Amino acid sequence: MDRSPTPNLDDVFAYVDEHAQAFLARLIDYVRRPSISAYGEGIGEVAEYIASVMREMGLSVRIMPTSGWSMVFGEYFVGGNVPTVLLYGHYDVQPPDPLEEWISPPFEPTIRGGRLYARGVGDNKGQHFALLMALETLLACWGALPCNVKVLLEGEEEVGSPHMPEFVSEHRDELKADMVIFSDGPVHENGQSTLCFGVRGVLDIELRAYGANRDLHSGHWGGIAPNPLWTLVHLLATMKNERGEVTIDGFYEHVLPITEKEREALEQLPIDVDEVKHSLGLKRLDEPKERGYFERLAAGPTLTINGIHGGYGGPGSKTVLPHEAVAKCDIRLVEAQTAEEILAKVKAHVQRFAPEVSVSSHGGMDPSKTSLDSPFTVPIREAIRAAQGAYPLLVPAMGASIPEYVFTKTLGIPTFGVPYANADEANHAPNENMEIARFFSGIKTGAAILIYLGAIGYCEPSAWKR
Numbered sequence: 001m002d003r004s005p006t007p008n009l010d011d012v013f014a015y016v017d018e019h020a021q022a023f024l025a026r027l028i029d030y031v032r033r034p035s036i037s038a039y040g041e042g043i044g045e046v047a048e049y050i051a052s053v054m055r056e057m058g059l060s061v062r063i064m065p066t067s068g069w070s071m072v073f074g075e076y077f078v079g080g081n082v083p084t085v086l087l088y089g090h091y092d093v094q095p096p097d098p099l100e101e102w103i104s105p106p107f108e109p110t111i112r113g114g115r116l117y118a119r120g121v122g123d124n125k126g127q128h129f130a131l132l133m134a135l136e137t138l139l140a141c142w143g144a145l146p147c148n149v150k151v152l153l154e155g156e157e158e159v160g161s162p163h164m165p166e167f168v169s170e171h172r173d174e175l176k177a178d179m180v181i182f183s184d185g186p187v188h189e190n191g192q193s194t195l196c197f198g199v200r201g202v203l204d205i206e207l208r209a210y211g212a213n214r215d216l217h218s219g220h221w222g223g224i225a226p227n228p229l230w231t232l233v234h235l236l237a238t239m240k241n242e243r244g245e246v247t248i249d250g251f252y253e254h255v256l257p258i259t260e261k262e263r264e265a266l267e268q269l270p271i272d273v274d275e276v277k278h279s280l281g282l283k284r285l286d287e288p289k290e291r292g293y294f295e296r297l298a299a300g301p302t303l304t305i306n307g308i309h310g311g312y313g314g315p316g317s318k319t320v321l322p323h324e325a326v327a328k329c330d331i332r333l334v335e336a337q338t339a340e341e342i343l344a345k346v347k348a349h350v351q352r353f354a355p356e357v358s359v360s361s362h363g364g365m366d367p368s369k370t371s372l373d374s375p376f377t378v379p380i381r382e383a384i385r386a387a388q389g390a391y392p393l394l395v396p397a398m399g400a401s402i403p404e405y406v407f408t409k410t411l412g413i414p415t416f417g418v419p420y421a422n423a424d425e426a427n428h429a430p431n432e433n434m435e436i437a438r439f440f441s442g443i444k445t446g447a448a449i450l451i452y453l454g455a456i457g458y459c460e461p462s463a464w465k466r
């Protein structure tokens with residue numbers, strides 16, 4: 001087995017090229033099977049299906065129950081002198097409606113213009129299936145894998161991964177690994193590959209204010225009965241200033257400043273800000289002005305008012321003094337804020353400025369970040385270049401939130417996102433698709449990553465530095 005620091009991947013890539021049509025046919029067979037977690041259609045069958053695909057390639061596989069839909073877990077153990085890689089993906093898909101907007105039916109996979117159209121092909125079946133085909137390729141070429149591999153496929157990602165935190169903490173030992181790699185989401189807008197190191201967290205809050213026990217005439221009662229909408233407006237005005245700073249006491253206390261390396265990586269991400277402003281019809285970006293575009297998404301916590309409701313909003317006028325008002329907000333969290341800590345700070349703030357307002361939350365998700373200096377960064381980067389001919393862009397953290405913290409915090413291991421889908425994959429929307437070339441390149445990339453990581457056992461990570 002070739003485990004030198006600059007492994008020869010030609011035989012592996014040739015195998016992928018030779019078997020490309022067979023891999024594609026198998027992907028088609030996978031995505032034509034509905035597995036809709038929102039209402040359970042096909043979930044059990046698809047868990048069995050993908051478990052048997054993994055079993056046939058030589059992994060030992062278990063379908064592990066949760067209080068919701070099951071996890072599919074597979075393992076392949078080589079030995080103690082190579083890293084253990086946990087590959088994560090999800091076998092569930094979004095509901096396909098509105099059906100009438102699909103050019104070809106969502107569960108009748110169709111090729112048009114070099115893309116495969118089907119629900120779940122980008123999010124996430126085509127991506128984790130590429131990783132599985134990478135394992136199969138390595139086993140076919142070499143008879144063994146270059147690292148120890150664990151595969152965890154979730155069945156509830158599209159409904160918010162409600163059982164992931166519990167599952168991961170209950171199965172810490174089985175999931176033990178040196179790192180997590182997952183392929184989900186799109187590559188950069190301009191088509192360049194990315195290597196992602198983190199995500200922002202999120203916390204939702206609902207503020208509710210009450211006035212009288214019923215709506216009142218604003219002439220008869222205005223100046224007598226307090227207006228809950230004004231109560232909320234005043235309260236919200238104490239939570240963020242015009243400079244874009246959140247003014248909740250202690251809000252920034254645990255925010256880690258971005259490192260020099262992270263700043264450099266963020267500045268290298270291509271973006272045409274004028275084009276973004278133009279396409280959104282914006283004259284300016286949000287405050288604070290001086291912050292870089294991607295720094296805003298990766299390193300800036302936000303407080304967003306999602307909506308304020310109460311009183312009358314219909315045609316004409318209605319001189320009503322409303323009896324109730326509600327504001328829904330979300331807070332995007334960055335390292336090392338936690339949802340629990342920030343919720344407590346919001347409650348303390350409301351207690352101080354408007355104690356009659358109630359605060360509730362459906363809960364949140366902590367942020368997650370892996371260091372750009374991780375010893376695995378260089379081999380993964382080199383592997384992507386070997387498979388795709390170009391280095392990936394480095395994304396220190398993405399703006400949106402997924403429960404990646406279960407790996408970086410609960411398991412305490414570095415986690416890398418290596419997305420394969422095109423930026424216009426239309427996930428969660430009609431006509432979801434994946435460029436077929438990206439599926440093939442995903443198989444090669446997955447294989448190259450495992451080979452390069454496997455080589456770590458034979459040479460110190462510092463030897464990778466270039």
Ligand SMILES: [Zn+2]
Nearest residue numbers: 123158427428
């Ligand atoms: Zn999704």
